[in-house]
Amino acid sequence: MNICACGDSADGHGIRCSRCTALGILDLEPGATEEEIKSAYHTLVKVWHPDRFQHDEGLRESAEAKLKDINTAFKFLSSLPPRNTRPPQPDPVAADATSGRAPRAGASTARQSVTGLIMDFDEPAPKKSGWIGPVVKHLTTVTILLVAVIVGRYIWLAFDLPDPTGEATARVLGDSKDTVLNGLEGPKKRFIDAVKHDLVRLNLLQAPAEPEAPGQEAATTSAGAATTAKRASTHTVPRQLAATQAEPHKILSFLTIGSTKDEVLAQQGPPTAATNDKLVYGKSELYLRDGSVIGWKIDPVSDPIRVKLWPEHPVDTNQEYFTVDSTRDDVLVVQGTPTAFSKDKFEYGGSEVYFQRNRVVGWKSDLGSVPLKARMP
Secondary structure (H helix, E strand, O other): OOEOOOOOEOOOOOOOOHHHHHHHHOOOOOOOOHHHHHHHHHHHHHHOOHHHHOOOHHHHHHHHHHHHHHHHHHHHHHHOOOOOOOOOOOOHHHHHHHHOOOOOOOHHHHHHHHHHHHHHHHOOOOOOOOOHHHHHHHHHHHHHHHHHHHHHHHHHHHHHOOOOOOHHHHHHHHHHHHHHHHHHHHHHHHHHHHHHHHHHHOOOOOOOOOOOOHHHHHHHHHHHHHHHHHHHHHOOOOHHHHHHOOOOOOOOOOEOOOOEHHHHHHHHOOOOEEEOOEEEEOOEEEEEEOOEEEEEEOEOOOEOOOEOOOOOOOOOOOOOOEOOOOEHHHHHHHHOOOOEEEOOEEEEOOEEEEEEOOEEEEEEOEOOOEOOOEOOO
């Protein structure tokens, strides 16, 4: 009767027992533990799974046969009582002492080295926590945001509250703040006007109501003057009181040809630069002659100024486009007030319309600026 290396009886005429044979199928040693058996089984199932050999029928059949042996071996080992301990290994020092022989040179040192390797292998590696880093990172971000909010709050309070050290200091601080706020009004107004202009051009906002034509305004003014004269005949105002009341500047909805310099200043405020014949507002310019507006060049985006040209003659206001031989009045109705103009040209941003004898002879449309509503005849 043969004895297996593990100490059990071998099967039949073989030299290994059933357990060691099953362990050999799983590529394990006789002293393998239950955990090692499970780990080896799962690994071999992945390696020999038939689906990995779909491209080769012969390999697939061999894998199926191998997988059957692996499953049979694992079921057999699972049915046995668990063996979580390795078989005892003979101590060469103790064996030499029992046999009465002197220990072999280096036997003790080799035993200590093997024992140390086993201890290092069995000792579980420290687990590294994967959530500490992200938590610390988020806490750092939240802390930085809180500090920024607190610092910003105190800076705002320091700027917003008057200095209590004295009335003169508080007055200077207040004047400085008013100066800064007034300086921001111009850019804010230009920004809002530019946004409104673009929304109107894209038909996302209704254009503001246009003022009455010059003839209608004159008629209204005459009627108002007549009404005022009639009231004045009924209610007499003392001359001294009337003389002390200064007439305020009229702020118009639009500036046009003939608007006075005072009307421009009342609507637009102080210019960024000025000469006798020109007022400059950023990138926009108004041209003057004898104190009245005779033309302009408007930047519709950065520094828009609300200007208006009216047709000089009756014209169809339902036109949707202009073409060659259309009049200047037709272009005004279809395209609106130009950003710059002369006798022979209207400019709409980067687009241009050319005239000869008050008739359209051509155009250049800039789709990236202000596209023209023009058609070839």
